[in-house]
Amino acid sequence: MASGNLRKVFAALALLAVAAACAWWLKPSRAIIRNVLLISIDTCRADHLSCYGYKDATTPNIDALAQSGILFENAISPVPLTLPAHSSMLTGTLPPYHGVHGNTGYRLDDSIACLPETLGVAGFATAAAVGAFVLDSRFGLEQGFEAYDDTFEDTLAGNLIVQRRGGETTDRALEWIERNKDERFFYFLHYYDPHHNYEAPEPFASRFASHPYAGEIAYTDDCIGRVIRKLKELDLYESTLIIVVGDHGEMLGEHGEHDHGYFIYQGAVRIPLIFRLPGGETPMRIPSLVGLVDIVPTVCSLLDVAPPPEVHGRDLSVYWKQGDARQPDRTMYCESFYPTSYGANPLVGVVSDRFKFIRTTRPELYDLVEDAAESDNLVPTEPGRAKTLSDELDAILERTLRDDSQQSKVAPDQDDVQRLQSLGYTGGHSFNDTFDFDPDKEDPKDNLGFHLLTQKVNLFLNAKDFDRARIHAAEMIRQKPDHVSGHKKMAIGLAEVEDYAQAIQFADKAARLDPGDALNFAFLGRLYDTVGETDRAIESYRQSLAIDPDNAAAHHELGRIHMIRKEFARAAECFRNVVRIQPDASRALSDLGNACRAQGKLDEAISHYERSLAIDPTAAFVHYNLGTALTATGRPETAISHFRLAIRHAPGHTGSYQNLVWLLATDTDAPFHDPAEAVRLAQKAIERTNHRGYELAALLAIAHAAAGDFPNAVEAAERAIAIAQQANDPAPLPGLKAKLELFKARKPYIPGPR
Known part of the structure; x- marks a missing residue:
């Protein structure tokens, strides 16, 4: 009996000991x-x-x-x-x-x-x-x-x-x-x-x-x-x-x-x-x-x-669960491929509890305890330690380097590059991230000055100090005449001050120096487009797309040029490519609708407009275009709802006011015929535009006449004629004068089939 009680006492003490040992690490996570x-x-x-x-x-x-x-x-x-x-x-x-x-x-x-x-x-x-x-x-x-x-x-x-x-x-x-x-x-x-x-x-x-x-x-x-x-x-x-x-x-x-x-x-x-x-x-x-x-x-x-x-880290909770602030030594990987954008080797290294090894043209080894500033390179004096850590680096790369890691590499959009540069990133030139090491390449330490110069040019570009940006870009070209960065920065600086002829020369040089970069040709295409050389712009965009077929921005710009040139089928093909790459690109869907409408494919255009609005229902110009297409296909009542939505989202959308006034005032047999509402909308539109343009005054006259208010219809028609004459625009005068005579005879304007 006594021995049994003793065992119970020892068991209780053991449990207390375990509890005491566990209490510390359980406390934070209780x-x-x-x-x-x-x-x-x-x-x-x-x-x-x-x-x-x-x-x-x-x-x-x-x-x-x-x-x-x-x-x-x-x-x-x-x-x-x-x-x-x-x-x-x-x-x-x-x-x-x-x-x-x-x-x-x-x-x-x-x-x-x-x-x-x-x-x-x-x-x-x-x-x-x-x-x-x-x-x-x-x-x-x-x-x-x-x-x-x-x-x-x-x-x-x-x-x-x-x-x-x-x-x-x-x-x-x-x-x-x-x-x-x-x-x-x-x-x-x-x-x-x-x-x-x-x-x-x-x-x-x-x-x-x-x-x-x-x-x-x-x-x-x-x-x-x-x-x-x-x-x-x-x-x-x-x-x-x-x-x-x-x-x-x-x-x-x-x-x-x-x-x-x-x-x-x-x-x-x-x-x-x-x-x-x-x-x-x-x-x-x-x-x-x-x-x-x-x-x-x-x-x-x-x-x-x-x-x-797949996880390369460790569970850190063992530190407090075990109550031990130290665990077995490990090495941590670190890298910078930034120097490769200037043609130098990358910096790839490992850090241990005490030492850091950096593999590059002139490798580096530092004792982080004795040399926190990392100023005394120990590679010459401790080659064995450098070799050990170099082997550790190889082992990490062998374990973690994924065959399809290049799937995370994409062609950057020019607008994305511009935004990133405004945050201070030099950007605009790609890294060589193949992990190939060439002992004959420059050491990144020797390229730091050029990197800092590149950053300085970006700062001046972001500050819109284009004179100093061009001065430093010229220094970049002097230091590295065969490197793309200086030529590209110079082209950007020149384009910002609208010196497009010289900008094109430097952009063309950048494209020839780095013919594998799709952005170089896209930028050149934008410059050619700006000066009206659309043939060359199209050629440049096509070169960009040959390198990167999934560059949605280049497809979009190319489509826009084809629209201006009234090459609507080609424009539609470009916009379809944008939608293929970016299915939720509402603007591209709208532009595709415009290209189809220009070809007379109204039902297809309506489908694209509706898809665009499903993504962005606040796009006033899409509501307007959809309303116009619906009107042309004999669905004016539905069109009216979209013109109203366009005005709701963009109260100054003149075209929607014009179409609304026209439909409400002139479609006399329709259930939505409402001349009084047409008058109100026309007056509101005129107020918003401060009486600019004869079109709204003419529509106000038509609305007044439809409402039976012929004196105000005559006054509005005379105002429309005066506005056209002041603008030296003779084209609308015959039609406006004919309407004026109609209103003087107290007759409304009834249009023929549209």
């Missing part, structure tokens, strides 16, 4: 994770957050999350560019696998599984709000999101819709969260504010006047504070897993680079990463090396959801 909020801060260096040791209090709200969460001190982004970094963040895969290596010319392929797709299947409502065009849905990151907010109201880059402040992004997020507070949700919130030009609003601009980059981070933290307060207000804070992460860093002048994208030194790839679990109270700082690709498997593990089939 509450069920109902929601997940993933907050990405674009261009965010870890060392500029106060919880990572920054000298000023930049991030009190993020600090509060870290004080009751898990902070990873050594997190690495695989690439210092927004689109590829977020592709890794949301898929858990490295760039060699998902195939997105830059912001221009890439779209995350639909075959790559994304976290929101996985969580959507698990029953989560999924939504996102992004802060810049670089993450626009057209680039593939919208996969799995039921709502993806990439439409901006208050934009920050001239008249290009490219970026919005964090305040607007926060507003959109809070609206969605409040509407969906009763759902189990995954929300992705992207802030772009720390990106160059570092122009934070007040009071952050004044508080951080000496370091505006830190001011942008402080402003972003303030926005995050609003989100946290809303979660608490809605009683969601203690049931939401909150992750704060940077997509990549910012060089801030280190190694000569002012922003990011070119080099893969720590300033560009070391990022903040913080997990705050529901109920978390005991903070933990993890010194071990982790990566952006670890977010997906960690979230899936915490939710007990199977991760996507």
Whole structure:
């Protein structure tokens, strides 16, 4: 009996010991994770957050999350560019696998599984709000999101819709969260504010006047504070897993680079990463090396959801579940293919807990503990270590390089390139991302000056300082006369000041230097079209399409030229190609309708107009064109409804007023015949156009006569005649004078068959 009691005592003590051991790691996760909020801060260096040791209090709200969460001190982004970094963040895969290596010319392929797709299947409502065009849905990151907010109201880059402040992004997020507070949700919130030009609003601009980059981070933290307060207000804070992460860093002048994208030194790839679990109270700082690709498997593990089939990251929850801040050493991959756009080798490397190896023409090895500035290249003195890490890099590439990764490569649209350049990305020339290494190619370190010069030209172009843009473009050509970039930038600068003859010369040179780039020929086609050389414009667009048959913009421009030349069948073929490539291209469907109507194919035109309006029901000009086609096919009553819709969506749409007045006033046998309404509409249209043009005055006269008000009909007809005479337009005078005589005889105007 005594021994039995003793066993019970020992068993109880054992259970208490196990409970004590488990209590620590169970405590942060004792509450069920109902929601997940993933907050990405674009261009965010870890060392500029106060919880990572920054000298000023930049991030009190993020600090509060870290004080009751898990902070990873050594997190690495695989690439210092927004689109590829977020592709890794949301898929858990490295760039060699998902195939997105830059912001221009890439779209995350639909075959790559994304976290929101996985969580959507698990029953989560999924939504996102992004802060810049670089993450626009057209680039593939919208996969799995039921709502993806990439439409901006208050934009920050001239008249290009490219970026919005964090305040607007926060507003959109809070609206969605409040509407969906009763759902189990995954929300992705992207802030772009720390990106160059570092122009934070007040009071952050004044508080951080000496370091505006830190001011942008402080402003972003303030926005995050609003989100946290809303979660608490809605009683969601203690049931939401909150992750704060940077997509990549910012060089801030280190190694000569002012922003990011070119080099893969720590300033560009070391990022903040913080997990705050529901109920978390005991903070933990993890010194071990982790990566952006670890977010997906960690979230899936915490939710007990199977991760996507291909994931290159690790489940980080083992750190706090096991109560061990250190795990076995690992190496993290990083890359930059930016230098390949200038003909240099890429930068491809690995980071370990202590060392970094970079493979390029002159390879680099740094001891990150003893040489945080990465200024002492150890390759000459430690070739063995360099070889070991080089082998690690090869092993990572062998495991992750996907045979069909090129599926994520697409031909960029010229407008997309322009928007990305306005965000500071040099863009416009493609990367050589084949992972081929040529020891005879230039080292990226030797090409930095040309890269900075290219950025400077973009800044001047965006600022519309075209004189200085051309001066620096000329220097680009002097330094690299056989490189396409300088010639292309010069052509753009010349076109902006309407010196099209010279612009064509430089654009033609760019096309000859890089004949495999469809955009070069498309730009040349646009220039030829501008000066009226449509034969050459057509030839250039066809050359562009021979390289990239799926360039919808080039098909559209070619179709527009054929329409102007009244080559309607060819125009229709072009617009059909646009619709084939982009089935939801409402403007192309409308233009296809116009091309069919011009050929007399009215029923087909009506079908295309209706499809266009199904996509964009607010397009006034499409309602007008549909109404015109319906009138021509003997369906005036339906046509009237579309003319009214056109006016509703565009109150100044004169053509719709004219057609409405005509139908209401002249179709005397129709049930919709309403001369009084015709008079009202004609007067309203005249007020909106400030009495310009004889046509509305003539229609007002017809409406008055139809209503039996012949004195006002005579007055309006005389006004129409006077307007035509003042405009020196004799063509309408005979018809107007005939109507005047009719009205003087107190007879309405009854048209013949139309």
